Amino acid sequence: MNKSDLIDAVAAGADLSKAAAGRALDAAIEAITKAVATGDSVTLVGFGSFKAVKRAARTGKNPKTGATIQIPASTSPKFSAGAAFKAAVAPKKK
Numbered sequence: 001m002n003k004s005d006l007i008d009a010v011a012a013g014a015d016l017s018k019a020a021a022g023r024a025l026d027a028a029i030e031a032i033t034k035a036v037a038t039g040d041s042v043t044l045v046g047f048g049s050f051k052a053v054k055r056a057a058r059t060g061k062n063p064k065t066g067a068t069i070q071i072p073a074s075t076s077p078k079f080s081a082g083a084a085f086k087a088a089v090a091p092k093k094k
Contacts, residue, residue: 036077046084053078 011021041051057073
C-alpha cells in the first residue's frame with residue numbers, strides 16, 4: 001500500500017473526500033514528525049509509538065577496505081508497534 005492507497009482507504013473509512021483525507025494524513029504525518037524532531041514521543045494506543053533515539057559514537061569498519069572508521073553520534077527515529085497492532089499482524093497460534 002502506498003500513500004495514495006492509504007488516502008483512498010481513509011476516505012472510504014471515514015466518509016471523507018479524497019482531498020480531505022489527504023490533508024488529514026499530511027497533517028498527521030507533519031504533527032508526528034515535528035513532535036519526534038523536538039524530542040517528544042507520540043503514542044497511539046494500540047497502534048504504537050514514535051520517538052527519537054540517540055546513538056552513541058562508535059568505531060566501525062569500511063567493508064571495502066577493512067579500514068577502521070569513526071562513526072559519529074546521531075539521532076534516529078524509532079517506531080515500536082503496540083500490542084493490538086502486533087496481534088493483528090501476527091495472531092498467536094492456539
